Amino acid sequence: MTAATYDKPLPPPNEESRPFWEAMKEHRLVLQKCGACGKVRHYPRPVCDACFSMDTEWMEASGKGQVHSWTISHHAFHPGFKGDLPLVLVIVDLDEGVRMCAQARDLDPEGLRIGLPVRVDFEDATDDLTLPVIRPA
Amino acid sequence: MMTGLRESCCVTGVGETEYTRGSGRSVAALQMEAALRAIADAGLQPGDIDGVIPYGNMEMVAEEFITNLGIEDLRFSAVTPLGGASAVAAIQAATSAIVAGAANHVLIPIGRNGYSGPRIGGRAQAIPQFRVFGEYEMPSGNIAPAQLYAPMARRHMELYGTTSRQFAEIAVTMRNHAMLNDNAVMKKPLTVEDHQNSRMISDPLRLFDCCLESDGAAAVIISGAERAKDLARRPIYIMGVAEGHPDSPSAISQRPDLTKIGLAKAAPRAFAMAGIGHEAIDVAEVYDCFTYTVLCQLEDLGFCQKGEGGDFVSGGRIALGGELPINTHGGLLSQSHIIGMNHVCELVKQLRGDGGKAQVADAEIGLVTGYGDLGDGSIAIMRN
Known part of the structure; x- marks a missing residue:
């Protein structure tokens, strides 16, 4: 795109x-x-x-980390995300000691818990933009 | 002990417009009506105002108040851009300016067309306080306060066993209080089951965990304590006032403790300045953009330990007639979202004995908080 x-x-x-x-x-x-x-x-x-x-x-x-907290959004707040609901947004403790926040992929919302091991992956949004996503470790 | 600004200034006037969904009026008209009402309430003339602290979103600036109110010599102006913590933070700024001799009577007006006007939405990236999450989190869909604050609530629930039904207690209490208030938007009864059945906005926050969007304005006048004695109304003394900023103020995701906000730093300062303990508080108006925000602030205010907020709000403690009545006007959740200036006006009314059907018997000392911009906090403790 x-x-x-x-x-x-x-x-x-x-x-x-x-x-x-x-x-x-x-x-x-x-x-x-x-x-x-x-x-x-x-x-x-x-x-x-x-x-x-x-x-x-x-x-x-390393891209390795653990779930710190999360939300599952059922309301988009921006028209661009209406087709993506529900959004699973995860805050991750990276092994390097800082955090990041990104959408989850292939993570069961019911199975989310503090400390769940995850890894950072990448999705090309446009020719000029790649966004991080969070996947199971 | 640091007494600082203790009882150096008073709230001498309050003014509120009708709170609606759809004012049909400009933000300027709403704010001027609230300002004129506050000035008249104090027994002042518009020309007596020599300081003004407009709301930090810069929709209205000091120049507008000079022009509309015919102020010949405005000596002091400032802004306190702390989002929902701005109103109470402005009280600290006004008090500091008055004690320093920079002004005598400071007007603090806040108002907007929050229901009928444009939403912030994608424009948040252009707001300096929101630039950081705007760059790194908005592109992933983390846009609105409900989404930004939900992980704070979720972490609290996971660490301390806090439940959605405890959030519901807060929502129901605010609604019951609003039903006593002629100037409240939400008057329909609300039950815990209604809350539990309301649609999920951003888990764990349901529709009835979220505040209203409202049109209207409110304003207060802050005056030096000596001058206040000669004005129209019983002076309401500002015993303690403070603002506080959380760790990692621009990015909630990077905050060392997601469950702790700026109020945790401000509250001990305000209580020390006031020279009182928590047991002295008869009524509290607590900024309630979300139910969870109230629970978190009660902990950060020191009314209970971190993690105990869920139990604290249960069993009627925060309702009228309870141990610590909260948001006697119905709050942002059920009265109206006037960015917390309605909370300031309500505290003053309670301490004057003007609380109407929601009057807390013999209220002598109370507090009001602000919360905004991802966790900034502010607090004022007042007495009659």
Whole structure:
């Protein structure tokens, strides 16, 4: 699908986040890592809140994690998602110590529980956008 | 002990429009009507207002109040962009400005066409406070407050055994209170079963866990305590006031404890400033954008431990006649969604003895909270 016919909200990348979205397109999950103290942070931002260094590196994440919490949406709130209901949105504790939130794929809503092992996968939404999704580990 | 702003200022006037679904009027007209009512309630003239804190969404700005109210010399203006925590956070800003000598009488107006006007929807990405989840979570379909807050409620349920029927207790209590209020939108009786049978919006939040969308406006006047004594109404003293921001304020998903919000930081400051304990509170107006939000705030306020909110709200404790009556006007869930300024007005009315059929007997001290923008919190403790 091209961006012209895509009817869902698009991320507006900025200077800090562009490497994240570029890696997504290559089906790689990358996270910011402080170049001074090594603390991993997400979502992307310019300063390390542990040592205040602005020296930033990008690291490859394992994509492994566990369910932290979730919701199952039966109302779309945006016309672009009406055909996708119900949406299972999962917050995941990544092994790297940060979290992410994305739609679940092939996860039984009834079987969701805190600590359930999951992995990050990738779905191409448009030619220029790949979104993360969460699958069973 | 840090007494800070304790009893330095008072609420001297309150004003509310009719609350409706479909006002047929501009936001400016609604806010000006509420402002004029609050000014008249205080026994002031519009020209006496020398400070204004418009709502932080910038739909109305200080200039509009100067022009419409004929204010010759507005000396102080500010905004407190904390979403639903803005109204009560503005009380802290107004009080600080008055104590510093920057203004004498500060007007805080809030109002909107929340029912008949445009929804925020996809435009949330353009709001600075929402930019982060707007970039990383909205593209996955995480759009609206019900979806954003549902995982907070879900985690609370999983960790502490909190149930949907406990959320229902809150919804039913707010409805029962609204049924006593002539200016409430929802007057039809609601039962726990009605709540349990209502459609799921974003699990675990059902339709009757969600607040209304309303048209209307409300306003208060904050004045210095000395000046307040000479005005038309009994002054309602601001004993303690504070705002607090949660960890990871821009992304709920990254918050270390999903069940803890900014109010947990603000509440101890406000109680210390007021110099009172929780047992002194006769009535509480708690920002209720969702039922769960009330339960969570009662814990973060310190009325019970984290995880005990479900038990706390059960058994009639938060109803009129109970140990801690909450949202005596019906709240955002059943009176109207005036972004919590209706809660501030209700607390003042209770402490004046103007609570009508919902009056809490001998109410002397009460509190009001705000909650907004993914977990910002604010609190004011007042006495008569």
